[in-house]
Amino acid sequence: MSAIFEIRDKQSAYDLARDKEFDVIRELKEARKTSKFRDSLLGCKREIELLTAHHLGLSKGQSCLMLGQQEWISGRFNVCIPVVVNGSDGKPYRKVLMRCPIAHMLAEAAYPGTVDEKMSCEIATYAYIQDNCPTVPIAHLFGFGFPDGRKVRARNSFL
Numbered sequence: 833m834s835a836i837f838e839i840r841d842k843q844s845a846y847d848l849a850r851d852k853e854f855d856v857i858r859e860l861k862e863a864r865k866t867s868k869f870r871d872s873l874l875g876c877k878r879e880i881e882l883l884t885a886h887h888l889g890l891s892k893g894q895s896c897l898m899l900g901q902q903e904w905i906s907g908r909f910n911v912c913i914p915v916v917v918n919g920s921d922g923k924p925y926r927k928v929l930m931r932c933p934i935a936h937m938l939a940e941a942a943y944p945g946t947v948d949e950k951m952s953c954e955i956a957t958y959a960y961i962q963d964n965c966p967t968v969p970i971a972h973l974f975g976f977g978f979p980d981g982r983k984v985r986a987r988n989s990f991l
Contacts, residue, residue: 865936884915887975887985893920909937
């Protein structure tokens with residue numbers, strides 16, 4: 833019987849993996865690192881809620897609630913965390929996503945600055961499309977922050 837392991841949320845067996853054209857060991861290491869990263873984000877629940885509220889410019893009576901990991905959307909390079917925005921009456925008003933780049937997938941340790949470069953390019957693209965292509969449907973960018981602590985909140989109000 834073959835050993836079972838998980839890569840990118842898919843179970844595989846050695847017998848199937850040996851014929852694949854990708855580095856299974858590297859994929860396993862990346863999967864472990866991504867799992868640890870997701871767990872670290874879960875441990876920052878309160879900070880993520882406060883940061884989301886800041887970027888949205890919420891008033892005192894409003895609040896944010898980060899949803900559990902089962903609701904998260906993970907790709908190869910980002911984890912998107914759904915956050916529910918509660919109105920001043922305490923009732924859910926809207927859902928937004930906090931998008932977090934997965935630094936180890938961008939080789940940040942080997943090439944410092946890759947996360948900043950990725951985010952800068954994506955933010956510039958969002959800003960350009962929002963300003964110049966209003967008919968193109970994209971997610972609205974309410975704010976962003978870089979690993980070094982720099983952050984910007986969008987000019988227009990969330991509510």
